[in-house]
Amino acid sequence: MTKNDINSVFNPVGRLLKTIAMGQVLSLLICGTAGSCQYLADAGVETPMLQSFLNYALLLLTYTPTLCIHRGDANILKILRTKWWKYLLMGLADVEANYMVVKAYQFTTLTSIQLLDCFVIPVLMVLSWIFLKTRYRPLHFVAVVVCLLGVGAMVGADIVAGRNQGSGKDAFSLVFHC
Known part of the structure; x- marks a missing residue:
């Protein structure tokens, strides 16, 4: 060999x-x-935007230099010239979603928010497939199924345990508190 x-x-x-x-x-x-x-x-x-700032700063410091050294279609300048508006819309949606998730901690429990977090992955895959024309391998779809099974397992565990989490108090103020 x-x-x-x-x-x-x-x-x-x-x-x-x-x-x-x-x-x-x-x-x-x-x-x-x-x-x-x-x-x-x-x-x-109550600082949802400040709490998410570190995540975005780390993403910027990680991926911007990586995209700058790529050549061809994967270069940051090529991406920004051709698809800038798509990335802007997806970025705004991501910022708003993170704001709402962090804000949700004031109104519900950690388990409920983790359910939301698990469901975000398949939704973002669908959105990136529609808007960014991203193509996925079969392994990615297997991973989505695992995410959805995890969501189901968490819901099932709460039902079996008989927990009544998230009393629903101030549920509408989460949406209108902005």
């Missing part, structure tokens, strides 16, 4: 392990964000 044969066998496994590790780190960061948002909401802190 040559060195190239060995690399071709272990390269997909290494990529898979790297992807799983990165997903776990992302999950840990999302969990930290959710916990801190719940803690701040319980303490009476």
Whole structure:
């Protein structure tokens, strides 16, 4: 077996392990964000835009340099010249959605918000497929099914446990508090 044969066998496994590790780190960061948002909401802190600012700053610092070094159609200048308005609309929708999620911590429980968070992934995949013409592999659709099964499992666990979370108090003020 040559060195190239060995690399071709272990390269997909290494990529898979790297992807799983990165997903776990992302999950840990999302969990930290959710916990801190719940803690701040319980303490009476109402700064949803400021709480999301760090996430957006990290995304800017991570992806802008990456897109700047790409060549061809993946370059940031090419993307901004051709699809700037689509990314602007999706960015505005994302900012508003994050605002509403962080604001929701003042009105409901962590479990309810995690349900919302789990459902966001499939919805954003559909929106990016429609508006950004993103194409997904079958593995991505399997991941969406796993997300939806997770949503169902969380709902089922709440039903089995007999929890009545989120009393609904001030539910309409979440929408009209802006």
